[in-house]
Every structure is written in C-alpha cells, then in structure tokens.
Amino acid sequence: MSKKKLRLGFEGKEKTVDVQVPDGTPDPWGTDAKLDVVGKDHTRVDGVLKVTGRAKYSYDVHPEAMIFAKLLRSPHAHARVVRVDLSRAKALKGVLYTEGQEGTVVHYPGQHVAGVAAETEEILDDALRLIHVEYEVLPHVVTVDAARAEGAPPVLERRNKNVFRERGRGDGDLDATEAAHKQADVVLERTYTTQIQTHSALETHGCVCEWKDGELTIWASTQGTFSVRDSMARALDVPQKKVRTITEHMGGGFGAKFGIRYWDRFCAKAAQMTGRPVRYLLDRKEEHLVGGNRPDSRQVCKFSAKKDGTLMGADVRSWGTAGTSARAAGVFNPGIYKFRATYKETYNVLTNTTEGRAFRAPRYPQGVFALEGMLDEIAEEIGMDPLELRKKNDVHSVRLAQYEVGAKQIGWERRNERPGSGKGPLKRGIGMASGLWHHTGRRGSAVRCRVDREGSVTLSNGAQDIGTGTRTILAVLGAEELGLQPQDITVRLGNTDDPPGPASGGSTTASTLGPAARDAAWQAKQVIREAVADARGGDAGKLDFKRGKVVGAPKDLSFQQACGLLGEAVETLGRWHKGRNYPRFEEKVAGCQFAEVEVDVETGHVQVLKIVAVQDCGRVIDPLLARSQINGGVIQGLSYALYEDRVMDPGTGDMLNANLLDYKIAGSREMPEIVSIPFTVSNGINSVGMSGLGEPPTVPTAGAIANAVHNAIGARVRSLPITPDRVLQALGVI
Amino acid sequence: MKQFSYLTADSFEAASKALTDSGNAVVKAAGTDLLDLLKERIVEPDEVVNLLRVEQASGTGVVSALATLADVAADTAIAEDYPALHKSAAVAATPAVRNFATVGGNLCQHTRCWYFRNESFPCFKRGSAICPPLEKGGQNRYNAVFSHERCASAHPSNLAPALIALGAKVRCVHPEGGRTLSVEELYREPRNGRIGDTVLRKGELIRSVHLEPSALTRNSTYLEFRERHSFDFALVSVAAAVRLEGSKVAEARIVLGAVAPIPYRAKQAEQALTGKALNAETAQAAAEAALAGAQPLSQNAYKVPIAKTLIRRALMELSS
Structure with missing residues (x-):
C-alpha cells in the first residue's frame, strides 16, 4: 500500500482525498491526471467492420450442413395441452427431429408446445403446421385490470390469487408520510400509467449450436457469454469446459438476453440428436411474444409540498404486470428528490402474458415519468418555476x-x-x-494483455460488446497506458475461452473491464520498463510511454524497439480493484x-x-x-x-x-x-x-x-x- | 408461407387468363402487400402470377397500373394537373416502398386491420361470424368510424381517395371482356369470406388509370395524418378537389381514407360547400357535415376531430 492524494469532482467543485493504493496497481486518475488518449474523441475500433457488413453476428454464422429449428407456439393465453400429434410432421421429408409437450399447461400466448428441426426453413414452416395440438382452453386474463377484477380466474394453477404485494427496504413510513401531508400547503393525488414495451432488439434472440467431439460451441446473441455457457452446461449436464460461447458482435440487448432460454436448449438438443449444426434465431413475431418486455404500471401518487417549494410527503401505490412472474413490476417512484417522508406499496399482478424481463434501467423510466409529472404538477399548483422546485429539493x-x-x-x-x-x-x-x-463495476473479471516482441498489443476478455463500444473503451485505456493510439491495440471479446468477464446488465461491462484493462496494460508496461532499463540503463520507474515512444532512457526508443528488448512476449492479467480506499x-x-x-x-x-x-x-x-x-x-x-x-x-x-x-x-x-x-x-x-x-x-x-x-x-x-x-x-x- | 408455383406473365391478357383458369392463383405486382399475406398464410395460393414483365399502358392522362408510386410522385404533369394524386403518392409509406409499390397494387391492397392480418384471430372477411373490433374488448383504435355494421376494417389506400376526388377511371382486363369503371365504382362493402374490397371478378386486372384534367382536378390536394412519419399507414386521409367560379364553389369532391372499410365520399360536405364562398367558416361547416354521421367505436373517437381538421385544412389550401 502506498498513500497518495487524489483529486475528485468536476470543474468548479473539487476536493482532495487521501487514498491507499494497493501495491502492484496503477495510481488512480484524479481531475488533475494528464491524459493523452483518454477523454478525446475516438471512432469505434470496429466501426469499419460494422458499416461494411464484415462484422460477424450470430445471424452470419453458417457452419457447414447447418439445419434449422423452431418451436410451435400456443395461440392461447391459457390452455391445457391435451394431445400433441407429431406423426404428420415426422413423416415430412427433411424433418430431422421433433418433440412435443403433451400434458403441460400453457400460461401465455407464445408458450411452446412442440418443436421441430428440419433441413430448410421452408420445410420447418410446413412441419410446424402439420403438428396437430388439441387444447383444452382455460379462462385467461391478459391485462392488469382484468387480473385484479373480482372473480378473475387465477393465472397460475398453483397460486390462488393474481395480486402479490412486494415489500422492500425503501417502502417507507405511512404514518410519517400522512403527517407530512398534514403539514403541507398542497396535497395532490394523481394517477399515472405506463405501457408494456417489448425489447425489440434488431437482432432477435437465439443461437447457432454445433457439437464437435463432444464439445458444444454456441454462437449466441447474448448479453452474457459466460452465463450462456454455464446455464447450458447445467441444462445439458455436461462440464462447463465442454461448452464455449462465441459472441463476436451483438445486434442489441436491453436486458432480456442473459443465460439460455428454452429455445437455446432446444437448439443444442436438436444439434446433439441430429449430429448437425442447428440454428434457431427467433422470428420477429416470436421476439415480441416471448423475447421480453418492460412491465407496465399504474401509479397512484399522493404528493405534498409547502408553498415555498419544500417537498413534504410522497405516497405511491403501484400495480404492474410482469406476466406469469409475480415480481419486478415495481417502479422507481418516489426517488431522486428529498421528501420529508415517503411511503410506497408495490403490487405485482400476474397475467397470462409472457414474463417481463429486465429492460434498460428496470423500474426507472416508468417511475420517473410519474415522479417528474408530479413535481411539475406541484410546481404549477404553488406557482413556482419547475426547475427551481427541483433545485430546492435536490442534494x-x-x-x-x-x-x-x-x-x-x-x-x-x-x-x-x-x-x-x-x-x-x-x-x-x-x-x-x-x-x-448506480455507480457500477464488479470484481471477478480479468483482462489479459499480451505484448509481443514486435510491439503488437492484444487485450482479451471473454465477455461481449453488446454494441455499447466496450471494445473501443478497452483500446483507449490500453493505448493510454502504453503511449499508443486505440487502433494500435487489438481487442478480442466474446469468446468464453478467454478470461472471465461480466454479463452486460446494470451498465457494468465497460466499468468492470475498463479498469481491468488499464491494470493489465500497466502491468505489461512495468515489464517492458524493466527490459528497457536492463538493456539500455536508466531508472525503470522513470521511463515514460508517450506517442509511440519510450522516453527517459539515455536514448529514446520507439515502442516497437522497446518491445524488441523483451526476452519473450509478455502476458499479464489485470483486474478490477474495488476502490475501498477511494471515496x-x-x-x-x-x-x-x-x-x-x-x-x-x-x-x-x-x-x-x-x-x-x-x-x-x-x-x-x-x-x-x-x-x-x-x-x-x-x-x-x-x-x-x-x-x-x-x-x-x-x-x-x-x-x-x-x-x-x-x-x-x-x-x-x-x-x-x-x-x-x-x-x-x-x-x-x-x-x-x-x-x-x-x-x-x-x-x-x-x-x-x-x-x-x-x-x-x-x-x-x-x-x-x-x-x-x-x-x-x-x-x-x- | 405455403409453397407455390410461380408464373411470369408476358401480357395482361395472359395473366388474366391464367388467374381465371386456376383454382386459387393470386396476382403479384411489386408484392409489397402480397408477401405479408403469404407469410401470415392469409392467402395460400398454389400459383402466383407475376405481372412485372408485361407491357405497360401509356399515353396522356393514362397512368399504368404498374407505375410505381415514385414514378407518379416524380411526374411533373401529374403534379400540375392532379396535385391530389401527386401528393398521395409522394407521402405514401416510405421511400423504399414507393420505389417498388405500384398504382394497381395500392388500389387493390388489403386492410391493415390487425385481426385480419393474423390467422389466429377471427375475422369477418376471412369467414368468421364476428368482427372482433366490434365486440366487447375489441382493440379498435385504428378501425373504421363509418359503415362498420359487419366489418370495421379501415381502407388503407392513399391513392384511392385522391383518384375518386379527381373522378378517375380504371381500365380492366378480363378474358370475358374488358371494362372501364370509375375508381369510386371499384369498391364495394366488405363481404363475409372475401378478403378483397373491390368488384373485380376472378382474374380481372386493372391495366391503367385514366384521368382528365380540369379546373377541378388542378385545384385539388391530399393530406394524411399518421402517428409515425417514418413509416405508418394513415389514421385518416383526405383528398379534396374544388372548382371555384368567382368566389363561389361550383363543384366540390371530398373523399376520406382510413375511416371506413372502403374510401368514404363525404357527400354531405360536398353539398354543404356547393354554392358557398370558400372560407374558414364554410370549410369548418363542411368538415362538420362530413363527420356528422360518424359512429366511432370504443377506442377511435379521436379520428373524428382529426378528420375534421384535415378537411378544413385541405379546403383552406384550395380556397385561394
């Protein structure tokens, strides 16, 4: 550990804190850090690949002899699958694998009842229509209002009600909130509603699966290469080392693409049973039906304030549906601003619709829409500028x-x-x-930095870049440490054979891998410094890496010349260090x-x-x-x-x-x-x-x-x- | 989609004959509407007859049924003599669709009603006893506000209201003999088990559209309202043509799209206007008259004020 000063904040509001920097890690950058590459505009390192169509997405993967899989989906929101007759589908030429889910109960439209793998997509389409399914249709509810109504049929047989209270730490205090309302000058009660939004990523869910010598490769459209590997290994009961996920480029993910879903499992199974590579990427209709969605909300808000704009009480009762899942349909409301007291009741309502999924800032946009509407309504009521009201209550x-x-x-x-x-x-x-x-970034990931004797630099990690630019960020940070430019760095992402990385949820990928990449490049730099000092003299600690050069030795060297002094290529593993000492x-x-x-x-x-x-x-x-x-x-x-x-x-x-x-x-x-x-x-x-x-x-x-x-x-x-x-x-x- | 055989016809006559002789063949021009219907299995033909290679009709006042919407929008003579047609083609769909979709296809396209377009829902046009938008709980925000006794579909064509307002005719081909129909006569009320909206017989094809320029057609316009400008079908569209004599309206034709199962001619509005000066007050009165008989469903009352606004704005555009 060494003690350092760190300047935090932004222009006009800075403070200096004392921090303990762990040995063998780079000093944290403060507001006074002198940086050449970081903080400047750089185009995406994979931009040219993408605009020229050379970037390989899961859709672009066509292993030789690949066949196609698809699931037959229920048109009913709630039904018992009495009989699934696969005989006509099986008899169709080109059909290679079938399965049926006889005896199950479907709880939402689009739930699978059978599946087929076939030589072509056309045969697949015909085969699915040849499957005869006998349903016993059960009563359904597909909206929150219908599910809440008296006498509504239960959505799930095993539960006898549709409305579930969700309790959390932030639920607040009803008595204090009502007391705050009493002391207020204005009390407003308003109802806000938000709709269900489907994820609708341009690249739909799904994967291509290929088995070779007992090992499975999954080219997946995923936000979590490692979670796909691990959940598939579990589902198929094979060791993780026998499964590899590849996601070189990703056509969009907003929170609904973690782990495997039933179709991925079916795809891997069909590949195993037929001995052929199988592709199952959802069509647009399936994507809407079962891909995922942001739950809706009905928010009954009772907010109060003093005439001078002091916010007093906020009471929010909300109802929303995440389909057949009795969780995660709450809202971020109240929040952001300081109230004297708050109270909330959150109800998750079951409906016969597909399960809600995390969607880009789950709970937040819907809650903030109502919260900020209420703030504006209060401002209008007390005759105050809406921005002044916010400034008064924001800390x-x-x-x-x-x-x-x-x-x-x-x-x-x-x-x-x-x-x-x-x-x-x-x-x-x-x-x-x-x-x-939230501030993000997690432990448990590692970035490998490899610098060879010709000065080629590769940063690698097995996690995915879902389109946000993680690859570019790692290149910028590596370039900063090594005195290079982003295009000088090769960044390899999206193959689970490389070191572990995070799933892209909660805005964590760049902020987890970025510091790890800096750490890895910094460690590599120390090795190069030693090699230069050994060969050319001077103080290793004083060698500086700037604009493609290593300076501070008796004679300046290019980065490549410096790397030529290495005995062998250097490989380091950088990590994300929790800044326990960095407030x-x-x-x-x-x-x-x-x-x-x-x-x-x-x-x-x-x-x-x-x-x-x-x-x-x-x-x-x-x-x-x-x-x-x-x-x-x-x-x-x-x-x-x-x-x-x-x-x-x-x-x-x-x-x-x-x-x-x-x-x-x-x-x-x-x-x-x-x-x-x-x-x-x-x-x-x-x-x-x-x-x-x-x-x-x-x-x-x-x-x-x-x-x-x-x-x-x-x-x-x-x-x-x-x-x-x-x-x-x-x-x-x- | 179901597999089918594909025949490229070398003439309208050959195409018409093939369609007449076949059990369930369908015709394809650009295919922008047909492809969706095939994919959803709303139509399942054994044969598709491609029209794109036939010789096109041409001449003064003649628009080929196979002209693209982009062709129509780019034609300066059309813009001069028939502004309503020019505008209806120029704003349709998206640039990509306009570059391919044809005039004949636009006139014969099928409703966008989401119950019609998905085989898992019942639909009067597809043979069901009911029309779900008319039932309790039916989702009818985009459906008709007029003439929806048995089917509440909204007619999607951009060109049809414009061509009706302009008094255009279509020349049709059929093995039993050709005929000429006004565009207004081309449409009929929805029928149970029949997905189309026209009076065309099995195998009958539109070869061309015929127009005659006049003071009425030159003083015409078309406005449409849609939720999303990038790509949407109109929630309401209005084509209007007015012939002024002095300061008075000698003749007016006002046609609404997307408010009824077929293009809706607002005759009450035309009558309300005829013989009057054209100003903000009479335009408003005509708009009120046009919508007086509207019967909005549970979720589409908003179409009424939008239609009134469009009629008033269209007429004011024609007043000077």
Missing part, C-alpha cells in the same frame, strides 16, 4: 451543476410561463426531468434532460424538436462514444414516450401487434435534434474513475417529453405513450 452536487448546463443549452427562459399560451394550432413547450443510476465523489450517477416539443392541438400530433441530455458517467473515456450512447438512450426513451405499446386482445388473449409496423418504434423522421453532453466527474470508484452509461440516459426522457407537452398545451397527459388520441382527450376535444 446531488453533480445534478445541481447539470441543471445549469441543460437549462442554458435548451433556453429554459423561452418556456411558456403560462402553459398552453402559445398562439395558433402548433404550440411549443419546454420541460425537463432528472435521472439517477466516491457522489454515491450515485446523476443526469437530467430537457425537451422542446411542438404539438398540433387540432390533431394531437407531438413532434419532439430538441432534447438536451446532460449525463454523468464518471470519467468520460471517449466523448464521441459517450455521446453516441446517450443518443441511443434518448432515442429509446422518446420511442417509449410517444409510440411503443404492446397490444393484447382480451378476447383471444393473443398479441395483436407482434410486428414492427403495428408495434411502433420511432424512426428517423421522429428524431429531434439531440444535444448529448457527457458531464465528466472524476470519481473514486476505481483506478480509472469511470462508471457505466448504458442505462442512465434513457431514464429521464419520457418524463421530460411529457412535461414539455404540458408546457406546450396546458393539459397533462398522464399515460404513456402520448398518442394523438390521448393528447386530444387531455385537451377535452374528445
């Missing part, structure tokens, strides 16, 4: 600074002092909302977004004109990449705010819009000008000071847009998505 030093940046960028003073007061049918408005996320600057990651919209009050059409997103993610490694990531969060948040909505048919219990025409996702013409501002904060969480950025930028978007719509039209839409129908209803036109 996060980073967000307080971000408010100024965002307000200036959007031109907050341009907003309608009186909502809806714009002239003519096209009315503009400005609104904002805040966000919050965090703030406990959570802050963000806020400002939206400007134009609403046609005669048609209800909402066009978002501009979004300003100010986002903290600790130290920004590559601002270009960070802006791209923030843009993505804003785009998905906008799409959630205005368009996306899973529609179930209550009569049949089946999904009506399981395609990309009727399930509406925002496209290019729905896009506003997006001003993404990565707000860099030197944070002591790890030696790099970086944190995750996958989830935080999608948290405030819907809330900001909804508040801007209110500022434009003077009426509040308390349900997502904000459709023309709902705008016209809020305006009292219908």
Whole structure:
C-alpha cells in the first residue's frame, strides 16, 4: 500500500482525498491526471467492420450442413395441452427431429408446445403446421385490470390469487408520510400509467449450436457469454469446459438476453440428436411474444409540498404486470428528490402474458415519468418555476451543476410561463426531468494483455460488446497506458475461452473491464520498463510511454524497439480493484434532460424538436462514444414516450401487434435534434474513475417529453405513450 | 408461407387468363402487400402470377397500373394537373416502398386491420361470424368510424381517395371482356369470406388509370395524418378537389381514407360547400357535415376531430 492524494469532482467543485493504493496497481486518475488518449474523441475500433457488413453476428454464422429449428407456439393465453400429434410432421421429408409437450399447461400466448428441426426453413414452416395440438382452453386474463377484477380466474394453477404485494427496504413510513401531508400547503393525488414495451432488439434472440467431439460451441446473441455457457452446461449436464460461447458482435440487448432460454436448449438438443449444426434465431413475431418486455404500471401518487417549494410527503401505490412472474413490476417512484417522508406499496399482478424481463434501467423510466409529472404538477399548483422546485429539493452536487448546463443549452427562459399560451394550432413547450443510476463495476473479471516482441498489443476478455463500444473503451485505456493510439491495440471479446468477464446488465461491462484493462496494460508496461532499463540503463520507474515512444532512457526508443528488448512476449492479467480506499465523489450517477416539443392541438400530433441530455458517467473515456450512447438512450426513451405499446386482445388473449409496423418504434423522421453532453466527474470508484452509461440516459426522457407537452398545451397527459388520441382527450376535444 | 408455383406473365391478357383458369392463383405486382399475406398464410395460393414483365399502358392522362408510386410522385404533369394524386403518392409509406409499390397494387391492397392480418384471430372477411373490433374488448383504435355494421376494417389506400376526388377511371382486363369503371365504382362493402374490397371478378386486372384534367382536378390536394412519419399507414386521409367560379364553389369532391372499410365520399360536405364562398367558416361547416354521421367505436373517437381538421385544412389550401 502506498498513500497518495487524489483529486475528485468536476470543474468548479473539487476536493482532495487521501487514498491507499494497493501495491502492484496503477495510481488512480484524479481531475488533475494528464491524459493523452483518454477523454478525446475516438471512432469505434470496429466501426469499419460494422458499416461494411464484415462484422460477424450470430445471424452470419453458417457452419457447414447447418439445419434449422423452431418451436410451435400456443395461440392461447391459457390452455391445457391435451394431445400433441407429431406423426404428420415426422413423416415430412427433411424433418430431422421433433418433440412435443403433451400434458403441460400453457400460461401465455407464445408458450411452446412442440418443436421441430428440419433441413430448410421452408420445410420447418410446413412441419410446424402439420403438428396437430388439441387444447383444452382455460379462462385467461391478459391485462392488469382484468387480473385484479373480482372473480378473475387465477393465472397460475398453483397460486390462488393474481395480486402479490412486494415489500422492500425503501417502502417507507405511512404514518410519517400522512403527517407530512398534514403539514403541507398542497396535497395532490394523481394517477399515472405506463405501457408494456417489448425489447425489440434488431437482432432477435437465439443461437447457432454445433457439437464437435463432444464439445458444444454456441454462437449466441447474448448479453452474457459466460452465463450462456454455464446455464447450458447445467441444462445439458455436461462440464462447463465442454461448452464455449462465441459472441463476436451483438445486434442489441436491453436486458432480456442473459443465460439460455428454452429455445437455446432446444437448439443444442436438436444439434446433439441430429449430429448437425442447428440454428434457431427467433422470428420477429416470436421476439415480441416471448423475447421480453418492460412491465407496465399504474401509479397512484399522493404528493405534498409547502408553498415555498419544500417537498413534504410522497405516497405511491403501484400495480404492474410482469406476466406469469409475480415480481419486478415495481417502479422507481418516489426517488431522486428529498421528501420529508415517503411511503410506497408495490403490487405485482400476474397475467397470462409472457414474463417481463429486465429492460434498460428496470423500474426507472416508468417511475420517473410519474415522479417528474408530479413535481411539475406541484410546481404549477404553488406557482413556482419547475426547475427551481427541483433545485430546492435536490442534494446531488453533480445534478445541481447539470441543471445549469441543460437549462442554458435548451433556453429554459423561452418556456411558456403560462402553459398552453402559445398562439395558433402548433404550440411549443419546454420541460425537463432528472435521472439517477448506480455507480457500477464488479470484481471477478480479468483482462489479459499480451505484448509481443514486435510491439503488437492484444487485450482479451471473454465477455461481449453488446454494441455499447466496450471494445473501443478497452483500446483507449490500453493505448493510454502504453503511449499508443486505440487502433494500435487489438481487442478480442466474446469468446468464453478467454478470461472471465461480466454479463452486460446494470451498465457494468465497460466499468468492470475498463479498469481491468488499464491494470493489465500497466502491468505489461512495468515489464517492458524493466527490459528497457536492463538493456539500455536508466531508472525503470522513470521511463515514460508517450506517442509511440519510450522516453527517459539515455536514448529514446520507439515502442516497437522497446518491445524488441523483451526476452519473450509478455502476458499479464489485470483486474478490477474495488476502490475501498477511494471515496466516491457522489454515491450515485446523476443526469437530467430537457425537451422542446411542438404539438398540433387540432390533431394531437407531438413532434419532439430538441432534447438536451446532460449525463454523468464518471470519467468520460471517449466523448464521441459517450455521446453516441446517450443518443441511443434518448432515442429509446422518446420511442417509449410517444409510440411503443404492446397490444393484447382480451378476447383471444393473443398479441395483436407482434410486428414492427403495428408495434411502433420511432424512426428517423421522429428524431429531434439531440444535444448529448457527457458531464465528466472524476470519481473514486476505481483506478480509472469511470462508471457505466448504458442505462442512465434513457431514464429521464419520457418524463421530460411529457412535461414539455404540458408546457406546450396546458393539459397533462398522464399515460404513456402520448398518442394523438390521448393528447386530444387531455385537451377535452374528445 | 405455403409453397407455390410461380408464373411470369408476358401480357395482361395472359395473366388474366391464367388467374381465371386456376383454382386459387393470386396476382403479384411489386408484392409489397402480397408477401405479408403469404407469410401470415392469409392467402395460400398454389400459383402466383407475376405481372412485372408485361407491357405497360401509356399515353396522356393514362397512368399504368404498374407505375410505381415514385414514378407518379416524380411526374411533373401529374403534379400540375392532379396535385391530389401527386401528393398521395409522394407521402405514401416510405421511400423504399414507393420505389417498388405500384398504382394497381395500392388500389387493390388489403386492410391493415390487425385481426385480419393474423390467422389466429377471427375475422369477418376471412369467414368468421364476428368482427372482433366490434365486440366487447375489441382493440379498435385504428378501425373504421363509418359503415362498420359487419366489418370495421379501415381502407388503407392513399391513392384511392385522391383518384375518386379527381373522378378517375380504371381500365380492366378480363378474358370475358374488358371494362372501364370509375375508381369510386371499384369498391364495394366488405363481404363475409372475401378478403378483397373491390368488384373485380376472378382474374380481372386493372391495366391503367385514366384521368382528365380540369379546373377541378388542378385545384385539388391530399393530406394524411399518421402517428409515425417514418413509416405508418394513415389514421385518416383526405383528398379534396374544388372548382371555384368567382368566389363561389361550383363543384366540390371530398373523399376520406382510413375511416371506413372502403374510401368514404363525404357527400354531405360536398353539398354543404356547393354554392358557398370558400372560407374558414364554410370549410369548418363542411368538415362538420362530413363527420356528422360518424359512429366511432370504443377506442377511435379521436379520428373524428382529426378528420375534421384535415378537411378544413385541405379546403383552406384550395380556397385561394
């Protein structure tokens, strides 16, 4: 251990702390770190591969003699599978493997009842239609309201009710909250609702499986290569060392692609039974039906405040459905702001729909939409500027600074002092909302750094880059330590034969692997330093690696010349070190977004004109990449705010819009000008000071847009998505 | 999709004959609508007859049924003489679809009703006794607000309202003899077990669309409202054509799309306008008259004010 000073914070708000740096690890970077590569714009190291179509996704893998698998899915939301007749399918030429699930009960539409593997996709399609399934249809409920109704049929036979209270540490105190309401000047009670959003990744779920000599290779579209390997090994009862996952490139994952699902298992099984490589990537309809979704919510909010803007009580009762799973349908509300007292009751409601899955900041966008709507409603009620109300009740030093940046960028003073007061049918408005996320990064991963005698550098880890740019971030950090440029570093990701890495959930991948990559490159640098000092003299500790050169020896060397002095290639293993001695600057990651919209009050059409997103993610490694990531969060948040909505048919219990025409996702013409501002904060969480950025930028978007719509039209839409129908209803036109 | 044989016809006559003689053959132009129906098994033909290689009709005031929407949108003579047609083609779908989808296909396309398009749901057009959007709990946000006694599908064509407002005709081919129909006559109310919306007989094909320029057609326009500008079908569309004599309306034709199972001609609105000056007040009165008979379903009342807005805006565009 050595004692060091570390400067934390951001421009205008810094502090110095004493830290203990473990031996054999690099000194943490503070605000005063002099960095050549980190913090500058770099294009993605795999950008050219992607735009030229050379990047290999699981869809692009076609081992020789590959065949196709698919599951037959129930059109019924709830039914007993009485009989599955596979005989006609089996008799079809080209069908190689079948299975049936006779005797089971399906609990949601799209649940599998049989499966086939066949030579071609066309034969597969015909074979599935030749399977005769006899169902005994049971009563179903596909919406929260129907499931909560008196006399509703139970969704699961083994449970006699559909509504389950979820208790948590943050549930608060009802008596204190009611007391706070009593001392308040205004008490508002409002109901907000949000819809179900399907993950709809461009690359659907699934994999290609190939067995060779008793070993299984899975090319998977996954957020967790290691969890796929481990869960498949468990499911098939084979040792983990016999299973390998490869995910070189990934076509999108938002929280529903961890471990294996039944179709992956079926794919591996069919490959085992037929001795042929098998591909099963879901079609778009299956993806909507069973891929995953963000649970919906009904949030009954009772908030109170003093006339001076002091927030008093917040009482939130929420109901939501994660389908056949009685968990995880809660909301992040209240939160962010300081209340005197809070209380919440969370109810998870079972429905005969596919299971909800973690979805980019689970619980947050839906909770923040209601929370920020309530804040705006209170501001209006007490006649206070909504931003002033937030500043008064926010204690996060980073967000307080971000408010100024965002307000200036959007031109907050341009907003309608009186909502809806714009002239003519096209009315503009400005609104904002805040966000919050956790600092991330975990132990248990390792990055290997290999430097050979020609000076080639490879960083490798078995985890996946799900499109967020992890590969580029590792290259930037490796380049910084070794005095090189990102394109000088080869980064190999997505093969479980390489060292262990995290699953991409909770915005942890870059912030786990980044510091480990720095650690590995730093260790390699120490070895090179020793070799140079041994051969050329000078003090190893004083050798500096800058712009492709090693300086400080009697004569400067190029990086390649320095590596030529190595006896053999150097291999190091870097780790993520928990910064126990590095106090965090703030406990959570802050963000806020400002939206400007134009609403046609005669048609209800909402066009978002501009979004300003100010986002903290600790130290920004590559601002270009960070802006791209923030843009993505804003785009998905906008799409959630205005368009996306899973529609179930209550009569049949089946999904009506399981395609990309009727399930509406925002496209290019729905896009506003997006001003993404990565707000860099030197944070002591790890030696790099970086944190995750996958989830935080999608948290405030819907809330900001909804508040801007209110500022434009003077009426509040308390349900997502904000459709023309709902705008016209809020305006009292219908 | 079910496997089928594929025949590329070398003439409209040959295509029509093949379709007439076959049991359940279907015709394909660009296939933008057909491919979806095949994939969903809404149609399961044994034979598909490809029209894309036949010789196209041409001439003044003649639009080939196989012209693409992009062709129509790029035609400056059409833009000059028939602004409603120009606009309806220019805003349809997406640039990619417009570059391929044809005029004939646009007129004959099938409804986007999500019950119709998924074989696991009942549908009146596909032979069921019920139309789910009309039932309790039916999800009908995008369905019809007019003429939905037995089927609540909304007609999706962009071009049809424009062509009806312009008084266009279609020339049809059939082995038993060709005929000419007005575009308005082309459509009929939905029938049980029949998925199409036109009066075309088995094997009958539209060869061309015929237009005649006039003061009415030159003073025409088309507006559509959709949720998502990038790619969507219209929630409501309006085509209007007005012939002014002095300051008075001598003739008006107003046609709505996506509000009824077939294009909906708003005759009450046309009557309300005829003989009047065209101004904000009369435009509003015409819009009110057009929607007076609307019977919105449980979830689509919003279509009514949107339709009124579009009619008023379209008429005001034609007032000067």
